[in-house]
Amino acid sequence: MEHIIKARGLRKYYGKKIALHNIDLDIGAGRIVGLIGPNGAGKTTALKGILGLAEVDGHLEVLGMDPHKQRTQLLEQVSFIADTAILPRWLKVNEAVEYVAGVHPRFNREKAQEFLSKTQIRRESKISTLSKGMITQLHLALIMAIDSKLLVLDEPTLGLDIIYRKQFYTTLLNDYYDEEKTILVTTHQVEEIETILTDLIFINEGELILNSSMDEIGERFVEVHVSNAKKEDALALNPLSVSSRLGGYTMIYENGNREQLEALGSLHTPSISDLFIAKIQPAQSWGQA
Amino acid sequence: MKSYLSSVKREFWEYRGAFLRLPIIAAAALTLLMITALVLYSTSSIRFVLEGDDILRQYQDKDGIYIQMEPGHIDQQHFEALVHAKEEIKRAKQELEKLESNPMLEKAKQELDQQLLSIEKNLQMPEAPEAPGALQPPAPPELPGDIDFREFPSTTEVIGQTDEIPFTKENIEKVNAFVKSIFALFSGIMFLVSFHYLLNCLFTDRKDNSILFWKSLPVSEAQNVLVKFAIATLALPFIAIAAAFVVSIAYAILGMIAVAIFSSTTTPWQLLSGLEIFSQSFFHGFTMIGVALWSAPLFAWVLFCSACAKRSPFLLAVLPVAAIALVEKILFGSQIFIQTVIFRIPGVIFESSQNGLLHFQESNFSQFVHFIGRPGLWLGLILCAGLVYASIWLRDHRYEVK
Structure with missing residues (x-):
């Protein structure tokens, strides 16, 4: 793969505030x-670094420059x-x-x-x-x-x-x-x-918490619509996030066993926004359960 | 090269009004004024206002003095008036001697010396003309505009007194002095534009965030900053010369028309041959280059403030200078710093004949060479280079207005 952007250990601090923390990134x-x-x-800090508008520490190459x-x-x-x-x-x-x-x-x-x-x-x-x-x-x-x-x-x-x-x-x-x-x-x-x-x-x-292709995301993450009755079984499989929906719950699993999950309810591909919330704020999603 | 051309065009698009419209409007207005004056004079509508001699005669009646009279025509009243003037002059000189010497004062003294000579000639007295005199206060040097308008009536004397005053060296000198002041006027206007431009050129794009658009294109900040600096120091002064040249030509044409209609002793061709419009634009160009070099650190300081300011480039440019001057005054009681700064202001240079500084009035090539050898010039240029470099660095590293 030809690298358009290649970053290794990208860092940027504004005083004590961390803007970027050891980011590795490859974009083809x-x-x-x-x-x-x-x-x-x-x-924005990452983009500015990539565009040369601000200096960032670590190794950064864009188109080899x-x-x-x-x-x-x-x-x-x-x-x-x-x-x-x-x-x-x-x-x-x-x-x-x-x-x-x-x-x-x-x-x-x-x-x-x-x-x-x-x-x-x-x-x-x-x-x-x-x-x-x-x-x-x-x-x-x-x-x-x-x-x-x-x-x-x-x-x-x-x-x-x-x-x-x-x-x-x-x-x-x-x-x-x-x-x-x-x-x-x-x-x-x-x-x-x-x-x-x-x-x-x-x-x-300042940290990457997900970096994958959309194809991989479909394989890696599954959204299951669980009925009220199967709530306990579903929670036992460690969902990434849980949110209530009409007549049951929506749970997102990362790298779950599809056969097990199919038994809990219907499987879907999570939307980016749901996945985003699940990944960024797992604790708060739990709170809603 | 094409890229630099686009950068220059960009500046002229942004500051179309100040760079092009302003000099064009000023030139048109001035030409129109001259045409109106000639027309009104021809129709005898405003003879009094236009005829310089009337105003001068008023001067005589009121103050009892006037310097430009033919020798031998002095009656008793004028004689007394001139003696009175001499007394005035001596008192004025005493006042001047009390002041600290500075270039402006020297200039005033020189002017008054000339006037004194003229008086002596009129009085036909063999006394040595040493004391400088004060017939009328010297015009404030920073305002070439004012000088022009004041000179306007007296230069039309040539038109007004064609029968009495023949084509002489002195008269044509007056006409050329007016041409000179046209050049000074336009240079003055464009220097104001330059400072306005430099204050804003690296600030407004940061303020309205359009800097991100400019920075999305492959143009280096070095190119940006250098183009802007060159426009302020070189392009604008030459626009001033171009505008002044056009107005001078208009003035020459109108003068020739006036002479053709009203003069019995002078021909339009005599007037034309006496005019020095081409040589004046040429030497004024030299002067402008000299001024650009001499004032470069001041221009660069303003540019730097524009690149550095978070809120007001103007205050950033003025306050530190004022603060340093004030501290120096309080601590040491001296004014060296502020004097140094003031000497770098273009308007001051062109009236200052001190210390071999380049000035607008009598510039020529040998003076230019002499000027190039001055260490103060090179120190200034080093400072200028540092400030321009700092501006470029700021554009690359600290361009955000927060």
């Missing part, structure tokens, strides 16, 4: 990786959208296109114009006059016209309405993504990206 080409974690878990020392060179092949609506408000749409075309050797101006022509955005408009959704469309049009190897998205759909959010990932998948490209995305709207991810990473308090 052609993956769409979701980096999920609660606020303050270290997601040191992100902080070779940032300018790296950014010819790495794009990112850090947050919605951070495009400068005074800039005009056509100036944005011209600027990126001027400074980015892998930018395809025709492609950007093509994306823009599908939107309502007028070329002469100032960014301050565009709606938040339009600004994101513009940003996406600029980024997708760059032939990059890695695209990093940090809460790209924050504050957008449902239509734009849906459109965002559809466009990304249809018009940008291919086997050569890697996408790393963080978001709190996990259900939006559930179906498009190939890999899932959970991070909490």
Whole structure:
């Protein structure tokens, strides 16, 4: 596997506060990786390290380069959208296109114009006059016209309405993504990206608590819908989390014996959000039981 | 190269108003004023306001003194007035001697010396003209704009007194002095723009978070910072020269028209041949490079404050300087630090004729060479390099506004 991102013993402390604690990470080409974690878990720090925006300790390679020392060179092949609506408000749409075309050797101006022509955005408009959704469309049009190897998205759909959010990932998948490209995305709207991810990473308090492909997750984690009558039997098998549902309980098991579990109730693949809660807050899930 | 060009364009997009519209509007306004003046003068609507001589004559009646009269035409009243002026001058000199010597004072003294000479000539008295005089207070040097507008009426004298005043060296010098002040005016405006720009250029993108967009593109912070610094120190002064050049040409054309209509002794071509617009723009360009080099540490300090500030780059730029000056004053009673800083302000240099500093009024190539050899210049440039480097480092490591 060709490593797009390779991290060994990644650390970052802000005073006594731990942002990243000994993280090992490998991300290969052609993956769409979701980096999920609660606020303050270290997601942004990790992304900043990968993008060379902040220094982190330990060994970190992105496309074989040191992100902080070779940032300018790296950014010819790495794009990112850090947050919605951070495009400068005074800039005009056509100036944005011209600027990126001027400074980015892998930018395809025709492609950007093509994306823009599908939107309502007028070329002469100032960014301050565009709606938040339009600004994101513009940003996406600029980024997708760059032939990059890695695209990093940090809460790209924050504050957008449902239509734009849906459109965002559809466009990304249809018009940008291919086997050569890697996408790393963080978001709190996990259900939006559930179906498009190939890999899932959970991070909490600076540590990775899950790092596996979506295929593995289906094998490793099972959600069982247990009836009230079988509650004690189910608890005896050490579920990862327990939550009540109408007429019984939902329990998530890690590496459980499928035959045993089938006897307890119907088996399902847990959703990312349920799995996330189960992994991040097992104790509290117990509390609900 | 293409990337640098885009970086430059970016700055001109962001500061379109200050970099391009402002000088264009100022040039247009000034040209319009001159056209209006000429039209009104031609139609005799505002003869009084425009005709410099009227204003000067008012001066005479009120204060009883005026220096520019033909020798031999002095009547009793004027004679008394001039003697009175001499007394004034001596008193003024005594006042000046009490003050600490500084370049501005020297400049004032020099100007007054010239005026005194003129008076002596008018009085036709063989006394040695040594004392500097104070006919009228010297114009405040930092405000070239004010100087221009004050000079405006007296320069139109050429237009107004065509029958009496022939085409002489002195008269054409006045015209050229006006052209010079056009250059000084536009340079002054653009230096203000420069400082405004430097204060903001590494701050606003951090404040509105758009820095993350700029940083998502393969442009190094070194390129960013250096382009911004070069725009403030070199590009803007040359925009000022371009604008001043256009206004000077307009002034020349209007002057020629006026001469053609109203003068019986001077031809437009004489006026044109006497004008030094091209050589003045050329030497002003030299001066601007000199000013950029001499003031570079000050510009770099402002840039650094822009890269460093969390809240207000302006306060960061001003407060430490004021604090150091105050502490020095209290502890040692001296003002060396603040003097050093003030000497680096572009507006001060162009009026200061002291110590071989480059100034706007009489710059030429040999002065420039002399100026290049000054150790103070090189110390300043070393400081400038350090501050620019620090700004780049800050952009790479501490760009977040929290």
